[in-house]
Amino acid sequence: MEISRIEFDEIDSTNSWAMEHASELEADKLSLVVAKGQSAGRGRFDRSWVSPRGENVYATFVFFRDKLWDGVGHVPQVLAMSAVEVLEGLGFKPRLKWPNDVLLSEKKVAGILAETTHCEHGVAVVVGIGINVNMSKERCDSIDRPATSLRVEASDSFYVEQVIDLLAARFSNRLAPFLRDGFAPFLSRFRELVQPPTAQISFSDGRTVWKGKQVGITEEGALLLELASGEVKTFHAGEILFV
Numbered sequence: 001m002e003i004s005r006i007e008f009d010e011i012d013s014t015n016s017w018a019m020e021h022a023s024e025l026e027a028d029k030l031s032l033v034v035a036k037g038q039s040a041g042r043g044r045f046d047r048s049w050v051s052p053r054g055e056n057v058y059a060t061f062v063f064f065r066d067k068l069w070d071g072v073g074h075v076p077q078v079l080a081m082s083a084v085e086v087l088e089g090l091g092f093k094p095r096l097k098w099p100n101d102v103l104l105s106e107k108k109v110a111g112i113l114a115e116t117t118h119c120e121h122g123v124a125v126v127v128g129i130g131i132n133v134n135m136s137k138e139r140c141d142s143i144d145r146p147a148t149s150l151r152v153e154a155s156d157s158f159y160v161e162q163v164i165d166l167l168a169a170r171f172s173n174r175l176a177p178f179l180r181d182g183f184a185p186f187l188s189r190f191r192e193l194v195q196p197p198t199a200q201i202s203f204s205d206g207r208t209v210w211k212g213k214q215v216g217i218t219e220e221g222a223l224l225l226e227l228a229s230g231e232v233k234t235f236h237a238g239e240i241l242f243v
């Protein structure tokens with residue numbers, strides 16, 4: 001899909017800008033909104049996303065559909081897999097933490113926030129990604145959950161622009177087959193990438209913290225957790241906790 005790029009120096013949040021300005025974007029293109037820094041970067045669960053200027057990737061992709069479809073929940077997973085491929089190409093060995101966090105050395109290096117809004121072009125799918133590129137160890141350690149950056153992991157710095165370009169190329173390349181054929185062709189690789197080194201996990205569905213074994217991913221991309229009782233529960237949303 002052809003990419004139309006919009007760049008900001010400093011902005012509150014590339015996702016917030018995209019949600020507010022979706023109707024001004026080109027209906028038949030993949031828009032990419034990037035900023036050098038964000039003053040109010042947003043994460044999942046209403047958290048903030050640490051967004052120092054010039055250090056990391058802050059990027060939001062937007063595309064349009066006539067209506068909401070079943071597969072929209074897979075869009076962040078397709079973006080996460082695209083980010084994994086980019087990091088692999090740079091020599092890293094990332095894995096995913098279900099549903100779509102990218103980890104290096106079991107610490108979060110990238111997170112994804114997907115939203116939708118209705119506008120005159122139809123449904124805007126707004127999917128933002130933050131990749132910690134050159135953030136220092138001190139700043140990573142100051143985040144209240146285990147976080148890392150490419151620089152911390154490789155003891156070397158990277159060109160943020162290059163990471164954005166690689167990601168944009170990879171995501172636009174993956175998006176077309178996904179929109180045509182659905183998530184099924186991505187499923188086996190996704191299953192490999194989200195398998196934790198030890199299957200025992202703690203999982204929050206927003207109300208309860210469950211402990212159990214991550215035993216698989218359904219065809220819809222939902223998480224299967226086997227409790228100590230032997231019961232297997234299916235979760236469509238929530239968060240695996242760092243322990």
Ligand code: BTN
Nearest residue numbers: 013015042043044111112128130
């Ligand atoms: C998460 O893991 O909690 C999601 C983090 C998403 C951060 C990115 S940075 C670019 C885009 N703009 C935002 O405000 N958030 C996303």
